[in-house]
Amino acid sequence: MSRAAERKDHPLSMRLPEADIAMIDRAAGLRGRSRTDFVREAAVRAAEDVLMQALPIRMSPEGFDAFMDVLAQPGRPVPEMVEVLTRPAPWESEKTAGR
Template sequence: MPRAVKRKEHPLSMRLPETDIAIIDRAAALRGRSRTDFVRDAAVRAAEEVLMETAPIRMSSAGFKAFMATLSEPAAPVPEMVELFQRAAPWESKAFTSEVDAGSREENASKQKARSGKRR
């Protein structure tokens, strides 16, 4: 007598506008995944976030005291963060500024050329 095989997968059907499907397909293609894999992953991730936001955190009394003691200690600087905040921002460098200026000049010149062509 054949045994019934229990399915591990359950279908999920959704009706979406074409614009939503197009966005999902573009994003899935950029990740190199199928639409199904992409949507499944996004839905599970969103569900996990909701569950983590609402899940109570349980710990022993000793664990809670240790946690509170750690929070009560003075903050210690993180060397990597200190170094990061001491760096100049990319837009503060001369190379970046000259690239932006060159791009702006070219863009303005092409706009002006287009405007002068329309006036004639």
């Protein structure tokens, strides 16, 4: 007699209002995902965000000193950011820029 393989997936049941289900289904459809895949991915992403905010960052004293040294240095402009921040907004035209 063979032993049944141990199940690795665990069910999760939720009761949601119809409007929530409709919104989830619409968003899942736009992503080409099933409702289950969409909700699982969103729940795992939200859980990771919470855990990343709650977990301390650990580093060696040498690593911390190097990190603090980098923070203490003066900032340097990033050419791509300077270009983005100095270009006119898409709704601005040359005619309205001089007003």
